[in-house]
Amino acid sequence: MLLIIGSSFILGMRLMGGSDQDKxxxxxxxxxxxxxxxxxxxxxxxxxEHKSEQYGRGMGRHHRRMMMQGPxxxxxxxxxxxLEQQGIQSVVTQDGNIIYVSPGADSNTLMNTVNQYSNNAxxxxxxxxxxxxxxxxxxxxxxIYSYGKTPFLTRGEPPEPNPYRDWDDIILIVIxxxxxxxxxxxxxxxxxxxxQILEPLSALREASAEIRRGNLDKPISxxxxxxxxxxxxxxxxxxxxxxxxxRQQEKYEQNRKELIAGISHDLSTPLTALKGxxxxxxxxxxxxxxxxxxxxxxxxxxxxxxxxLVSSLFLFSKLDLGRIPFNMETVxxxxxxxxxxxxxxxxxxxxxxxxSLELALPDDDHGLVYIDRMQFQRIIDNLLTNSIKxxxxxxxxxxxxxxxxEQNLRIEFRDNGQGVDTEDLPKLFDSFYRxxxxxxxxxxxxxxxxxxxxxxxxxMKGQIWAENNSDGGLTIIILLPRINTTTKEATP
Numbered sequence: 001m002l003l004i005i006g007s008s009f010i011l012g013m014r015l016m017g018g019s020d021q022d023k024x025x026x027x028x029x030x031x032x033x034x035x036x037x038x039x040x041x042x043x044x045x046x047x048x049e050h051k052s053e054q055y056g057r058g059m060g061r062h063h064r065r066m067m068m069q070g071p072x073x074x075x076x077x078x079x080x081x082x083l084e085q086q087g088i089q090s091v092v093t094q095d096g097n098i099i100y101v102s103p104g105a106d107s108n109t110l111m112n113t114v115n116q117y118s119n120n121a122x123x124x125x126x127x128x129x130x131x132x133x134x135x136x137x138x139x140x141x142x143x144i145y146s147y148g149k150t151p152f153l154t155r156g157e158p159p160e161p162n163p164y165r166d167w168d169d170i171i172l173i174v175i176x177x178x179x180x181x182x183x184x185x186x187x188x189x190x191x192x193x194x195x196q197i198l199e200p201l202s203a204l205r206e207a208s209a210e211i212r213r214g215n216l217d218k219p220i221s222x223x224x225x226x227x228x229x230x231x232x233x234x235x236x237x238x239x240x241x242x243x244x245x246x247r248q249q250e251k252y253e254q255n256r257k258e259l260i261a262g263i264s265h266d267l268s269t270p271l272t273a274l275k276g277x278x279x280x281x282x283x284x285x286x287x288x289x290x291x292x293x294x295x296x297x298x299x300x301x302x303x304x305x306x307x308x309l310v311s312s313l314f315l316f317s318k319l320d321l322g323r324i325p326f327n328m329e330t331v332x333x334x335x336x337x338x339x340x341x342x343x344x345x346x347x348x349x350x351x352x353x354x355x356s357l358e359l360a361l362p363d364d365d366h367g368l369v370y371i372d373r374m375q376f377q378r379i380i381d382n383l384l385t386n387s388i389k390x391x392x393x394x395x396x397x398x399x400x401x402x403x404x405x406e407q408n409l410r411i412e413f414r415d416n417g418q419g420v421d422t423e424d425l426p427k428l429f430d431s432f433y434r435x436x437x438x439x440x441x442x443x444x445x446x447x448x449x450x451x452x453x454x455x456x457x458x459x460m461k462g463q464i465w466a467e468n469n470s471d472g473g474l475t476i477i478i479l480l481p482r483i484n485t486t487t488k489e490a491t492p
Contacts, residue, residue: 004273009318024131028380036082036085036086036150037082037083037088037126037131037150038084039082040079040080040082040083041079041083041124041133043075043079044079044080044135044144045077045135046081047075047076047079048076048135048137048142048144049137049138068289073428076092076100077100078101080092080100081362083146084102084103084333084386085150086150086229087149087150088105088131088133088146088147088148088150089102089104089105089110089146089147089148090102090105090110090144090145090146090236091105091107091110091111091144091145091146091228092142092143092145092279093142093143093145094141094142095141098281104306110145110147111145111185113132113147114132114133114134114145114146114147115134115145116306117132117134118132118134121134122134123262126150126152127149127151127152128151128152128485129149130147130148130149130150130151131146131147131148131149131150132146133146133147134146141251147302152315182357183478197408200229200231200232201389202230203220203232204220204232206218206233207220207235207236207239211239211242216239216242216243217243219236219239220232220235220239221234246340252470255430258430263309263313267306267309268425270302270303270305270306270309271302271306273302274299274310276304276305276355277295277296277298277299277302278295280295281295281296281467291424312448312449312452313448315452316448316451316452316455319452319455319456319459320455324375324459326372326375326460327372328370328371328372329370329371329372329373330368330369330370330483331368331369331370331371331373331376332366332367332368332389333366333367333368333369333402333480334359334361334365334366334402337357337359337400338357338359340380341355341357341400342427348384349389352388352391352394352395352396353384353387353395353396353397354395354396354397354398355384355398355400356397356399356400357399357400358399358400358401358402359402360401360403361402361403361404365404367402367409367482368482368483369480369481369482369483370410370460370461370483371480372456372459372460375456375459375460376456376460377479378452378453378456379453379456379457382449382450382452383413383453383476384398384413385448385449386449387413387415387417387474390417390418390474391415391417391418392416392417392418392472393474394414396415396416396417397415397416398413398414399412399413399414399415399483400412400413400414400460401414404482405479407460407461407481407482408463408479408480408481408482409479409481409482410478410479410481411477411479411480412430412475412476412477412478413471413476414474414475415471415473415474415475416468416471416473417473417474418472418473418474419469419472419473419474420466420468420474424469425465425467425468427466428450428452428466429450429451429464429465429466430451457478457480460480461480461481462478462479462480462481463478464476464478464479465475472480
């Protein structure tokens with residue numbers, strides 16, 4: 001920026017035009033003729049020395065003589081004209097020969113007048129009355145004699161108008177404005193740099209430090225819409241994903257601990273009973289055929305409980321690993337549940353479970369879905385068994401309702417059992433979760449039934465959750481994608 005300002009200043013001086021003295025006067029606007037005379041005298045000295053050097057370089061005698069006898073060069077004449085404009089007359093001699101005399105001047109009179117003041121020595125005398133100047137080149141070949149009634153300051157005469165006298169103010173204003181502009185621009189650029197680059201980098205550095213310390217709860221809020229803003233937003237998404245991954249990992253670890261604790265407890269209870277009944281037989285406590293038979297039956301019952309537990313655990317592990325194949329087929333759930341109700345209702349009533357069916361579908365809609373029949377039967381058995389286990393009285397009523405919900409088929413299993421606390425509803429489908437915290441009654445199940453049910457529903461692209469109903473019991477809700485009756489394809 002400073003280079004541009006300097007270049008503009010020099011270019012402006014060149015475009016100003018006029019003589020060098022006028023340009024000097026425009027920059028140093030001193031009153032009177034002093035700047036122009038001083039500049040002309042200095043230029044005369046330089047040009048005389050330059051011309052003397054040319055005379056001294058290996059030129060032939062004839063050539064030097066021609067140059068010495070010729071008129072002064074253009075630069076000398078130009079400087080002499082400047083002095084003449086200020087009332088100063090001059091005589092220039094070369095090797096004793098006069099090569100220039102100001103118009104209207106007597107050369108002998110002028111030289112004698114100057115010698116009276118200089119005594120044939122270089123001099124520059126300038127007072128309030130006159131100007132006297134005498135100079136001899138270093139090779140003593142060229143002499144200049146100048147004299148004029150030019151006081152140092154002109155009295156009573158207004159200075160000649162200078163067309164460039166306002167340029168100094170203009171240039172000064174331009175320089176000041178340019179400096180202010182540079183300062184303001186620098187402050188703006190530094191602020192812009194800080195806001196667009198340094199602040200996002202600082203936020204990224206602080207966020208990365210927090211992540212290194214294990215803190216994933218500090219968000220990054222950057223409003224910039226440039227590349228740095230995009231990088232910060234990507235970093236924020238990564239932090240959220242890391243936080244979710246940590247939450248899932250902690251949940252997985254918690255479930256794993258609960259799984260181990262549940263397996264240990266549920267296996268140790270029947271094993272203890274088996275060991276006790278077996279010891280009773282060996283120790284002779286069961287000393288009658290009736291007692292022996294009872295002990296053996298209890299041992300068989302405990303072994304069956306362990307077998308069911310191991311089987312459920314094995315099935316859940318395979319579902320969790322995605323190793324259970326699904327044989328999917330199109331099934332009309334209206335016909336499926338109608339047949340199920342007609343076949344199983346008498347047998348379920350013997351277990352004090354009274355089933356009812358409600359089909360809230362149009363007559364021409366059979367509730368087509370894409371499911372695995374065998375695994376869906378396992379889901380129904382788990383849900384009904386769960387209702388029996390947690391019945392409020394000796395009997396339980398379960399109502400199965402089919403209806404539409406947007407592009408899904410909604411299946412509800414409503415019972416009038418004990419129900420579940422609202423805060424415990426999301427936990428029902430966790431592995432080894434039971435509403436009995438002490439897990440004192442192993443016969444009520446391992447806590448894997450609803451967990452297996454959820455995995456099976458997810459494998460069929462469905463959803464499942466639990467709600468408390470108005471009867472005080474529990475409602476299990478399942479959503480399965482419906483199949484369009486015209487295209488025979490499952491709706492997304």
